[in-house]
Amino acid sequence: MTKPRVLISDKMDPNAAKIFAERGCDVDVITGETPEQLIARIGDYDGLAIRSSTRVTKEILDAAPNLKVIGRAGIGVDNVDIPAASAQGVVVMNTPFGNSITTAEHAIAMIFALARQIPEANAQTQAGLWPKNGFMGVEVTGKTLGLIGAGNIGSIVASRALGLKMKVVAFDPFLTEERAIEMGVEKADLDTLLAKADFITLHTPLTDQTRNILSRENLAKTKKGVRIVNCARGGLIDEAALKDALDSGQVAGAALDVFQTEPAKESPLFGTPNFICTPHLGASTTEAQVNVALQVAEQMADYLVNGGVTNALNMPSLSAEEAPKLKPYMALAENLGSLMGQLTTGTIPRISIHTEGAAAELNAKPIVAAVLAGFLRTQSDTVNMVNAPFLAKERGIEVREVKTEKAGDYHTLVRVSVKTDAGERSVAGTLFGNASPRLVEIFGIGIEADLDGHMMYIVNEDAPGFIGRIGTLLGENGINIGTFHLGRREAGGEAILLLSLDSALPADVLEKAKALPGVKRAMRLAF
Ligand SMILES: NC(=O)c1ccc[n+]([C@@H]2O[C@H](COP(=O)([O-])OP(=O)(O)OC[C@H]3O[C@@H](n4cnc5c(N)ncnc54)[C@H](O)[C@@H]3O)[C@@H](O)[C@H]2O)c1
Numbered sequence: 001m002t003k004p005r006v007l008i009s010d011k012m013d014p015n016a017a018k019i020f021a022e023r024g025c026d027v028d029v030i031t032g033e034t035p036e037q038l039i040a041r042i043g044d045y046d047g048l049a050i051r052s053s054t055r056v057t058k059e060i061l062d063a064a065p066n067l068k069v070i071g072r073a074g075i076g077v078d079n080v081d082i083p084a085a086s087a088q089g090v091v092v093m094n095t096p097f098g099n100s101i102t103t104a105e106h107a108i109a110m111i112f113a114l115a116r117q118i119p120e121a122n123a124q125t126q127a128g129l130w131p132k133n134g135f136m137g138v139e140v141t142g143k144t145l146g147l148i149g150a151g152n153i154g155s156i157v158a159s160r161a162l163g164l165k166m167k168v169v170a171f172d173p174f175l176t177e178e179r180a181i182e183m184g185v186e187k188a189d190l191d192t193l194l195a196k197a198d199f200i201t202l203h204t205p206l207t208d209q210t211r212n213i214l215s216r217e218n219l220a221k222t223k224k225g226v227r228i229v230n231c232a233r234g235g236l237i238d239e240a241a242l243k244d245a246l247d248s249g250q251v252a253g254a255a256l257d258v259f260q261t262e263p264a265k266e267s268p269l270f271g272t273p274n275f276i277c278t279p280h281l282g283a284s285t286t287e288a289q290v291n292v293a294l295q296v297a298e299q300m301a302d303y304l305v306n307g308g309v310t311n312a313l314n315m316p317s318l319s320a321e322e323a324p325k326l327k328p329y330m331a332l333a334e335n336l337g338s339l340m341g342q343l344t345t346g347t348i349p350r351i352s353i354h355t356e357g358a359a360a361e362l363n364a365k366p367i368v369a370a371v372l373a374g375f376l377r378t379q380s381d382t383v384n385m386v387n388a389p390f391l392a393k394e395r396g397i398e399v400r401e402v403k404t405e406k407a408g409d410y411h412t413l414v415r416v417s418v419k420t421d422a423g424e425r426s427v428a429g430t431l432f433g434n435a436s437p438r439l440v441e442i443f444g445i446g447i448e449a450d451l452d453g454h455m456m457y458i459v460n461e462d463a464p465g466f467i468g469r470i471g472t473l474l475g476e477n478g479i480n481i482g483t484f485h486l487g488r489r490e491a492g493g494e495a496i497l498l499l500s501l502d503s504a505l506p507a508d509v510l511e512k513a514k515a516l517p518g519v520k521r522a523m524r525l526a527f
Pocket residue numbers: 075076077096099100103148149150151152153154171172173174175203204205206207209210231232233257258280281282283284
């Protein structure tokens with residue numbers, strides 16, 4: 001088996017390259033390239049490991065037919081076009097915890113830097129001014145910290161602030177009352193936070209809801225003399241309004257690690273008294289960079305080598321322990337989806353995936369994704385488990401998951417049903433010996449068959465002599481039958497025949513099969 005190839009395109013701790021090599025990947029470290037250079041190179045790689053400098057655009061993805069995974073050594077993935085990656089079936093992963101402590105500590109450092117004006121005092125002291133009387137600070141003890149965003153980083157900031165004897169008021173629409181109590185913070189709405197906080201620190205992603213969360217209007221609602229820290233994302237604060245608020249004294253100090261446009265080589269805020277900044281250094285500690293580099297390499301190698309999925313933003317997680325257990329189910333699910341896709345025509349408004357018995361105890365998301373991939377691959381050969389759920393949504397297909405823990409006739413069963421113009425139709429399969437996928441039902445008719453390679457599907461009237469006729473037709477045309485499976489509703493009623501063939505069925509032979517007496521439907525299948 002050829003080794004997966006990985007490109008590390010941003011400056012990253014050398015442990016990442018070491019881990020990739022140890023886990024069976026060929027790795028190249030080529031940083032600082034232009035987008036054009038990356039476009040020329042990326043076609044050779046299965047994995048791309050990045051920090052924040054590489055922008056993974058649709059143009060780069062279009063030039064990357066072999067790419068399977070993008071790994072962000074860090075949290076924010078705003079430099080990756082995730083919809084384009086998903087559409088192309090590329091998994092996007094991040095390392096959501098590796099730099100949280102470091103970034104939280106940067107926010108705390110910024111709070112102190114503002115409270116005691118350390119950068120400016122340092123600059124003037126080193127300029128020989130000894131400005132002993134120019135820098136009257138404030139204590140943080142007893143002050144109220146307004147936390148906007150109480151996730152991983154926000155909650156670490158809150159615990160550090162509580163240790164510094166600050167009171168913490170948090171605004172986060174997803175923060176429950178119980179979690180707020182556990183964190184020791186007061187849950188508040190945004191206006192209350194703005195009115196109460198002596199310091200405000202932001203820890204949300206940049207979304208349509210959080211963009212300009214500190215807008216001109218909201219800055220005007222703050223307590224006069226508030227100090228503001230942003231170590232999350234540029235765009236959360238209206239920078240022009242912040243400049244005016246600093247000038248007017250409404251805001252006594254502001255510390256930004258992140259800017260609306262980065263790299264921020266110029267800004268109206270530069271040079272404003274009581275404004276301090278760092279060049280997106282929130283995650284820049286030795287510890288955090290080792291953490292995220294190790295994590296991203298482990299996660300990406302696990303995916304490329306074993307199929308394990310951790311911290312993916314566009315695919316359900318699948319641990320390396322779960323992967324082997326789920327693997328035969330995913331093969332079964334994909335085959336059932338593919339069978340259904342080949343047997344049905346017209347628009348499909350709904351697909352239901354029903355797991356029963358042992359299958360119902362498993363993580364259903366990968367099974368569902370595999371059914372959809374199999375189903376949609378009959379319409380497009382670029383479909384995989386990553387983009388299938390997005391494509392299904394795009395095509396207006398409602399996807400339902402149903403679980404029945406009690407086993408029926410089979411100890412484990414996956415059933416795929418679709419809504420068609422002719423009503424609900426379903427196919428079902430099981431695993432023999434917990435390992436071998438086996439079809440057990442087509443459209444209400446019991447039939448046991450392996451779905452593999454070239455196959456032929458026939459619906460006919462159950463009558464004597466039919467099997468001989470089809471055998472003769474195939475034999476006369478040099479087509480060898482591998483396996484032969486029969487099922488019927490009742491004697492003399494509708495019967496189905498599934499044949500595995502040693503070679504593809506030519507179109508003219510298919511036409512002759514369709515013309516045989518009693519044949520209602522005949523088609524080629526491929527798995
Ligand atoms: N400066 C840096 O170098 C650096 C380093 C790491 C992370 N970050 C950034 O810090 C931010 C926070 O990271 P995290 O790991 O804590 O993320 P997280 O997902 O754990 O937490 C984000 C929190 O924001 C909350 N939130 C979402 N929408 C909100 C809204 N409209 N109003 C208020 N709260 C809202 C969420 O409920 C969640 O609790 C991210 O933007 C990340 O990219 C920056």
